[in-house]
Amino acid sequence: MVIKVSTSGAATEAARRHLDQLVADRFASRLFAEDGTMWGEAAVEESSKRLGWTKAPEVSAPLVPEIVALREKLNAAGVDRIVLCGMGGSSLAPEVMTRTAGIALDVLDSTHPEQVAEALSEGIERTAVVVSSKSGSTVETDSQRRAFAAAFEAAGIDPRERIIIVTDPGSPLDQAAREAGNQVFNADPTVGGRFSALTAFGLVPAGLAGLDLDEFLAEAASVTDELSADSPQNPGLVLGAAIAGGEPIKTYLGVVDQGTDIVGFGDWAEQLIAESTGKEGKGLLPVVLGADAPEIGLPIPDLQIVRLVADAAEDAALGDEINVSGPLAEQMLLWEVAVSVAGQIVGINPFDQPDVESAKIAARAMLDATPEPTPPAFVDGAIAVRGTESIVAGRNSVKDVVESLLAALPDHGYVAVQAYANRLGLDELVKSRDLIAHRARRPVTFGWGPRFLHSTGQFHKGGPRVGVFLQITTNDDSDVVIPERPFTFGELIRAQAAGDGSVLEGNGMPVLQLELQDVDAGVEQLLEALRSI
Known part of the structure; x- marks a missing residue:
């Protein structure tokens, strides 16, 4: 099986807009020759030493x-x-x-x-x-x-x-x-x-x-010739141009698994795309969607749907969508090429991550200072509420503050749900994403903290500053010591949440933190509040 990419509607027009120039510039062959000059002069130093992945199957x-x-x-x-x-x-x-x-x-x-x-x-x-x-x-x-x-x-x-x-x-x-x-x-x-x-x-x-x-x-090596070819049929060039070549650009990339045998691809693609492109106020934000996610049926003009399908040749893309098929190893190389193409089209260096460090520095400062926890603005049932003053002031229920956060959502914005919780034991919490998307009628991402700090975290700080952020934390009875360190795991994750929140607020974006003081009761209460909005 080989990789295939099919496009339709606006996605086809986006690809056509750039393919001839990409071929004329010999983008693909120069990429695989590790030519670091294709993303602008300022990027040369970094990009010229970050292209070894093109030879990875052999090396x-x-x-x-x-x-x-x-x-x-x-x-x-x-x-x-x-x-x-x-x-x-x-x-x-x-x-x-x-x-x-x-x-x-x-x-x-x-x-x-x-x-x-x-x-x-x-x-x-x-x-x-x-x-x-x-x-x-x-x-x-x-x-x-x-x-x-x-x-x-x-x-x-x-x-x-x-x-x-x-x-x-x-x-x-x-x-x-x-x-x-x-x-x-x-x-x-x-x-x-x-x-x-x-x-x-x-x-x-x-x-x-x-x-x-x-x-x-x-498997990966089997597609290197195809992906390094200076051809308008090169699937890496087609995919990269289709996801980044819209006029205006479609900032949000809805990644939908349409019944393939690849498990969890969206999470990997999320960090590759968001961390590579989200900088200088630009970028593409992947949104991992289920097949029946609310966003798919909503009129969101800056959302580009990409479906992973069994065979993109047979399952031709409809509407303004992109279909991609192929085994995992081949798709990994395909998407790495596509993101490199997208970086050139968007006009950024896809190989640096200038804003990832900001949240780390803020968390480290909080660990060093060990400040007293900020008192909650109020407590509603099993949930303690904190957040940006304009979001929480004058409210007294979880329902009210979530409505306040969504009311602050810009016309072209997105909602990021950030769950600093045990991702192996709180599957129910993921339901909050669809519930919020139904009500926000805009793209909604869901990330487990702190791992999202190393993926979409770069876009949050470096991309367009149009996000509103819902942090969900837990108040756990037990903790784990970190040997030879003056802080515990519990203190570390709290500092990471607070540090990231402070950076986001410093960048002018609202943050609402809901602390589940009783985890099971808090999850049930939160989901019920979201259903009632």
């Missing part, structure tokens, strides 16, 4: 025997559970790879104490942990590593035998791990995190969990 092949050998060694030692500690592209790529293949991989991309405690408590004697971080300085990943090292020691297991490191060569984590005696896999330093699916960051955890890496890389 990564030598990693496979080493990964397979380690998998066999671990299996012989009774290890049958792989946990991945990573954020952003380091976790989202191997998660979709293993879920699609039906292989178990426990992904810990949270600082929520309940989720961390569950990961630490489940079968530590049969567990190995992959710690993935380009630098090793990511606070979430470093904290998770410390917690697992302590858990292994408490169980009488040498952490060096069970903690595997994936990082860039020469990074602080690389040096420290080698000195400590951990097994280290070095990733290609010419590949940014969100483009790293076909590098060690995707392959090591997925391969240790049992994915057939030779087959996966072969």
Whole structure:
């Protein structure tokens, strides 16, 4: 099976508007030749050293025997559970790879104490942990590593035998791990995190969990000739031009899985697209939608629907939509090309992330200062309410403040629901997205905190400042200590929520925080309030 892209209506016009120039500029062949000059002079320094992903299927092949050998060694030692500690592209790529293949991989991309405690408590004697971080300085990943090292020691297991490191060569984590005696896999330093699916960051955890890496890389390699061709039929050029070439541009990209066998693709595409394009007040914001999501039936002129289908040739796009089909490995390379095309059309450098650091700095400052929690504006049942003064002032119910937040939504804006909660135990909370979309009649994203900070978080701060933000936090009875750190996981996730909220407010966007003081009762109360609006 090969990748296919079909377009209709305005999406076709958007593609046609740019395809001839992309072909004339030899964009595709220059991309695969790692020419970093195609995104403007200011981007050359960064982009010229971030194009190694175009060669990833070939460059990564030598990693496979080493990964397979380690998998066999671990299996012989009774290890049958792989946990991945990573954020952003380091976790989202191997998660979709293993879920699609039906292989178990426990992904810990949270600082929520309940989720961390569950990961630490489940079968530590049969567990190995992959710690993935380009630098090793990511606070979430470093904290998770410390917690697992302590858990292994408490169980009488040498952490060096069970903690595997994936990082860039020469990074602080690389040096420290080698000195400590951990097994280290070095990733290609010419590949940014969100483009790293076909590098060690995707392959090591997925391969240790049992994915057939030779087959996966072969699938990706099979489409490199097609994607590097300077042709108007190149699906990467077509897709990139279709999603970014509208006049005016369609800021919101509704990603709909129309019954494919790929599981969780939207979450991976979300971080690739939002973090790559959301900057300088521009960008594309993916919105992961179910097949019956409210937005699909609403007249939202700046929403472009992209459907993942079984066969885009047979399931031709209708209306103003885009259909995409193909196996996961091929689609990963396809979308990386398309985002590179979109960056040039939008006029930004897709390989930097200038606004991701702002929320990290704010969270760090709050951890260092350890301020007293802000008193709630009011408490309604099981929910304590805080937020931007203009949103919460004079209100006394959850229903009222949510209505106030939606009333502040700009004509071309979006709602971001940010749930700083245990994503493995609160499926019911996801229902809030559709309920809000019914009432807002605008695109609504849903992200689990803090992992969305490494994906859509860049768009929130760097893209058009037209968002309104609903933070959902939980007040948990238990906490988890982070060894050799002056803060706990509970304190960390609260600081991350507060820090991101302060940055958003500082950028002139309203934030409403609902703290579920009793989680089960709070979720039920919130959903009922949303239904009543």
